[in-house]
Amino acid sequence: MTARIGVVTFPGTLDDRDSLRAVRIAGAEPVSLWHRDKDLKQVDAVVLAGGFSYGDYLRAGAISRFSPVMETVIEQAKAGMPVLGICNGFQVLTESHLLPGAMLRNNHLHFICRDQKLRVESAETAWTADYTAGQEISVPLKNIDGRYVADEHTLDELEAEGRVAFRYLDGNPNGSLRDIAGISNAAGNVVGLMPHPEHAVDPLVGTGRTDGLGFFTSILKKLVNA
Amino acid sequence: MARVVVDVMLKPEILDPQGQAVQRALPRLGFEGIADVRQGKRFELEVEGPVDAAALARINQMAETFLANTVIEDFTVKVEESK
Amino acid sequence: MARVVVDVMLKPEILDPQGQAVQRALPRLGFEGIADVRQGKRFELEVEGPVDAAALARINQMAETFLANTVIEDFTVKVEESK
Amino acid sequence: MSLDTVKHATETPDAEQPWAELGLKQDEYARIREILERRPTGAELAMYSVMWSEHCSYKSSKVHLKQFSEKVPPNDAMLVGIGENAGVVDIGQGYAVTFKVESHNHPSYIEPYQGAATGVGGIVRDILAMGARPVAVVDPLRFGAADHPDTRRVLPGVVSGIGGYGNCLGLPNIGGEVVFDECYQGNPLVNAGCIGVMKHEDIHLAKASGPGNKVILYGARTGGDGIGGVSVLASETFTDASAAGAAGAKPTKRPAVQVGDPFQEKLLIECTLEIFREDLVDGIQDLGGAGLSCATSELASAGSGGMRVELDSVPLRDSSLSPEEILMSESQERMCAIVEPGKVDRFMEICEKWDVIATVIGEVTEGTQLEIFWHGEQIVDVPPRSVAHEGPTYHRPFARPSWQDALQADDANKLARPTNSAELRGQVLKLVGSPNQASKSWITDQYDRFVQGNTVLAQPEDAGMVRVDEDTNLGVAIATDGNGRFAKLDPYTGAQLALAESYRNVAASGAKPLAISDCLNFGSPEDPDVMWQFAEACRGLADGCQQLGTPVTGGNVSLYNQTGDTAIHPTPVVAVLGVIDDVTRRTPVAFAEEGQLLYLLGDTHEELGGSAWSQVVHNHLGGMPPKVDLDREKLLGEILISGSRDGMVDAAHDLSDGGLIQAVTESCLRGGKGARLVVPDGLDPFLFLFSESAGRAIVSVPRSEELRFNDMCGARGLPVTRIGVVDGDEVEVQGQFSIPLSELRTAHEETIPGLFADTTTA
Ligand SMILES: Nc1ncnc2c1ncn2[C@@H]1O[C@H](COP(=O)(O)OP(=O)(O)O)[C@@H](O)[C@H]1O
Numbered sequence A: 001m002t003a004r005i006g007v008v009t010f011p012g013t014l015d016d017r018d019s020l021r022a023v024r025i026a027g028a029e030p031v032s033l034w035h036r037d038k039d040l041k042q043v044d045a046v047v048l049a050g051g052f053s054y055g056d057y058l059r060a061g062a063i064s065r066f067s068p069v070m071e072t073v074i075e076q077a078k079a080g081m082p083v084l085g086i087c088n089g090f091q092v093l094t095e096s097h098l099l100p101g102a103m104l105r106n107n108h109l110h111f112i113c114r115d116q117k118l119r120v121e122s123a124e125t126a127w128t129a130d131y132t133a134g135q136e137i138s139v140p141l142k143n144i145d146g147r148y149v150a151d152e153h154t155l156d157e158l159e160a161e162g163r164v165a166f167r168y169l170d171g172n173p174n175g176s177l178r179d180i181a182g183i184s185n186a187a188g189n190v191v192g193l194m195p196h197p198e199h200a201v202d203p204l205v206g207t208g209r210t211d212g213l214g215f216f217t218s219i220l221k222k223l224v225n226a
Numbered sequence B, C: 001m002a003r004v005v006v007d008v009m010l011k012p013e014i015l016d017p018q019g020q021a022v023q024r025a026l027p028r029l030g031f032e033g034i035a036d037v038r039q040g041k042r043f044e045l046e047v048e049g050p051v052d053a054a055a056l057a058r059i060n061q062m063a064e065t066f067l068a069n070t071v072i073e074d075f076t077v078k079v080e081e082s083k
Numbered sequence D: 001m002s003l004d005t006v007k008h009a010t011e012t013p014d015a016e017q018p019w020a021e022l023g024l025k026q027d028e029y030a031r032i033r034e035i036l037e038r039r040p041t042g043a044e045l046a047m048y049s050v051m052w053s054e055h056c057s058y059k060s061s062k063v064h065l066k067q068f069s070e071k072v073p074p075n076d077a078m079l080v081g082i083g084e085n086a087g088v089v090d091i092g093q094g095y096a097v098t099f100k101v102e103s104h105n106h107p108s109y110i111e112p113y114q115g116a117a118t119g120v121g122g123i124v125r126d127i128l129a130m131g132a133r134p135v136a137v138v139d140p141l142r143f144g145a146a147d148h149p150d151t152r153r154v155l156p157g158v159v160s161g162i163g164g165y166g167n168c169l170g171l172p173n174i175g176g177e178v179v180f181d182e183c184y185q186g187n188p189l190v191n192a193g194c195i196g197v198m199k200h201e202d203i204h205l206a207k208a209s210g211p212g213n214k215v216i217l218y219g220a221r222t223g224g225d226g227i228g229g230v231s232v233l234a235s236e237t238f239t240d241a242s243a244a245g246a247a248g249a250k251p252t253k254r255p256a257v258q259v260g261d262p263f264q265e266k267l268l269i270e271c272t273l274e275i276f277r278e279d280l281v282d283g284i285q286d287l288g289g290a291g292l293s294c295a296t297s298e299l300a301s302a303g304s305g306g307m308r309v310e311l312d313s314v315p316l317r318d319s320s321l322s323p324e325e326i327l328m329s330e331s332q333e334r335m336c337a338i339v340e341p342g343k344v345d346r347f348m349e350i351c352e353k354w355d356v357i358a359t360v361i362g363e364v365t366e367g368t369q370l371e372i373f374w375h376g377e378q379i380v381d382v383p384p385r386s387v388a389h390e391g392p393t394y395h396r397p398f399a400r401p402s403w404q405d406a407l408q409a410d411d412a413n414k415l416a417r418p419t420n421s422a423e424l425r426g427q428v429l430k431l432v433g434s435p436n437q438a439s440k441s442w443i444t445d446q447y448d449r450f451v452q453g454n455t456v457l458a459q460p461e462d463a464g465m466v467r468v469d470e471d472t473n474l475g476v477a478i479a480t481d482g483n484g485r486f487a488k489l490d491p492y493t494g495a496q497l498a499l500a501e502s503y504r505n506v507a508a509s510g511a512k513p514l515a516i517s518d519c520l521n522f523g524s525p526e527d528p529d530v531m532w533q534f535a536e537a538c539r540g541l542a543d544g545c546q547q548l549g550t551p552v553t554g555g556n557v558s559l560y561n562q563t564g565d566t567a568i569h570p571t572p573v574v575a576v577l578g579v580i581d582d583v584t585r586r587t588p589v590a591f592a593e594e595g596q597l598l599y600l601l602g603d604t605h606e607e608l609g610g611s612a613w614s615q616v617v618h619n620h621l622g623g624m625p626p627k628v629d630l631d632r633e634k635l636l637g638e639i640l641i642s643g644s645r646d647g648m649v650d651a652a653h654d655l656s657d658g659g660l661i662q663a664v665t666e667s668c669l670r671g672g673k674g675a676r677l678v679v680p681d682g683l684d685p686f687l688f689l690f691s692e693s694a695g696r697a698i699v700s701v702p703r704s705e706e707l708r709f710n711d712m713c714g715a716r717g718l719p720v721t722r723i724g725v726v727d728g729d730e731v732e733v734q735g736q737f738s739i740p741l742s743e744l745r746t747a748h749e750e751t752i753p754g755l756f757a758d759t760t761t762a
């Protein structure tokens, strides 16, 4: 038995094919989801892939958040369905208020594409169980609106509740507060991060590492054992 | 047709690297005496029909839920003469 | 300290993809009756010293040569009360 | 003003027409009257003027470009050659690849961000129009002096424009160039290339045939931007063009620079690929320079000839546009398709799915004329070939410049050389940290190189490489090169050196070079000196391609790159496309394994003319460029490819600008490993490090493969010299000096951020 994992395509989504490939490499069944469909085709979990949905016009994620598919995703996420937002997907999750805070233009104002070292701070989420807390991984980072901000109170709360899921190591690439690269919701089913684990699943391409595969194997195990 | 302008600026406590970059560049270009620069967005909306209290209330709501992200941004709504 | 605001908008004949994307999204969000949206930039400059004709002339020149590219953009300069 | 219909034109043969303002010459206007046997209407005049511009008609260059077709080397990989939107080559397993390089030089000087962005957009649509999914982009760039204030305006804008557009389209940027030279001060070169992949059966051509078939315009609405862009921006000297751009002086009051919408283009790509998958189009053409004038006349001309277009149907962004302006508008993100009537509904459904506006604007007719109507009246009635394919041809005079001899006599081999090893060491650090030789990662890190999940190699590797088939690991590689300094010293040799370097880069990655595309950037064709440079470069390139067996599949010419009387260095940029059966066999540049042996392949001569050393240390340009031996390049390529395929070589790096020390530095820094080098017997240490002789590469060979590798080189007759070993954390040249990697890294990596990191484009 395997799990069905959906990957949403908005107009302007770019990394949907990569995410579908990562799901497949992990051994789960990839399912394409279309922004205009409210129907999630009975998937067990959803990935909001990277890219520039609606060109990132207005603000990254601001227009996609209002799409029909997101109505269902928001409802299901609140009911406990695992959702992973990668890069643009993370931006959609903050715009949807499924995750707190907001993403702003990088402090150096440039798009940045590089291999990024991270520390997995929490192995308690639905998407990180295959890692150990404190584990260091490297996955590609590529964005221009990657600076995570939230007010002090929210940041303290995220830290206290163990919801800072990933932190940047070896230099903060964009000015994110407290070096935050990714966070989860209180229940741990919704996770968002700026770096791209789906680009680190095949040693032949990208940076030549497979450190990102754990996201997809984590969720598969969780769903299959559930 | 009337024009309504929505200005959206980052909240004062949020770092504005774009504004800062502009400010840093000014002296090099020979412009002195600018103590601070903030950069934001300006939306010009051409509104069909009268811009009455009801219309303004709708535009305020649009700004609050869509044009601005109030986690990080403030906005103002102003009615302008249309050309 | 006085505040001078420079608004920079794409010229009317130039494509404004951002404004268009906003406009197209509005009906879906339940906001009807907006015939057109243009999105531009707003710069808030905090000026040291008096904002006299000379200062305004300098700011106009700054807008013309740096804040806007007049091949594709128009700008306006306004003096505002500072908070 | 009343409408200038065909009927009206016939009745008013003597009406004054603004042909000169539109950039036409007296005899060209006369020729149009002769073709039509009457005066043209305003709309016809507009069409001819843009289509007969230098940019669209290649009127000054085509007599020289002919050689690329005439001297075609034996090669059966070519499926579609010069003349289409882009050439197509067979890469095996049923796959075909299309690729091309184009320029967007002039717009990028006026508005760096949008000029560069729309340059990427344009080349991507060319590739898409061939039926291919675009899979990667490259961007060869040239700027003025690195420390000139205007370079701080142009470079950051161009780089963010290329990134902003390409990143948003989801196309990995896998290569390109960044070169600084004061000759490009007022004329930066922004060239952009794209590769697309398709199956053989998916190849599409730009032709309209089958009377009754519908002409569908889809994509963005047509606006008043970019009207006359090609004629104004690409066909005049730069001073006029910037004035026209800035003041909107002519031919209309509208600006000749456009704003791109990459999001719209991304939708256009996905929508078009879905349309191809369902086999819904007969012919297709992108809209680029000269807009609808170009698309309609080229489609009709390449097909059966007849087409009728209702211009009122064109969706507009600005309802005040005149029919002439609609025909000339260069609004971005538009395509034109020829569709059988029975397939129109499905075509429209797919466009609707992708939120793309699509409109039937006309149909293919039985006749042979292109007829265009406005408010029911006929405003165009022309033979389409005369517009699209039978433009004027100029045999412009050319002559070897009077200064050429003196330039070549100013021998760089006589420049003062370092007199001791401390000086040699200092010059090494100066070289690897000079703007042209320094790391460009501050720039290339602004480009997404991972998207699509198939990038096997990307900058700073010798060639970019993407996987084409996930099951078989078939892949393609591309490199672009050009050295304006060499071309200035000798344009024939300079063009061949660009070809040789690009070829060598592809081979160094392990791929087999297959075909080339080029972008020929030159000054004004009205200057006989420049025209000679152009003629020589074309001859050199055509001869070189013939000898290497790599056909030219297409390209682009950019003329009038000059300020006043001063032209840029002649700058032929050559892109070589290669194929690799198994991308797992690729060869990176990094020295990664301590203890591996370093070999220098090829011969080193006393060749410093045009070298990076002569520029960095002496600010000198003179003498002769390095000699070219294309048979040697071919042999070197074969050795590099075999070495990679058979696992004899773990790293390879071609030698070019900066010579051996530059290549060693890059390979060491990339792998984080040092090297101990020994100067070969009989070679001067200075020349060993800095000479730029062509036909050379360094390789890192596992000890277990040493014998086999030497035997292979010996058997095939390629000179091979053992020069050292991968070891430690410094680069040591025995008996001369050593430099810690950390010191090299600082010198190499801090230059570009130091120059540009604090720039801002408001
Ligand atoms: N330097 C060149 N070398 C080879 N072919 C060229 C060169 N310049 C232009 N061509 C070819 O001439 C044709 C017309 O070029 P161009 O006008 O750039 O194409 P498009 O109409 O697609 O923009 C194309 O097939 C192009 O590849």
Ligand SMILES: [Mg+2]
Residues within 6 Å of the ligand: D085, D126, D286, D288
């Ligand atoms: Mg074309």
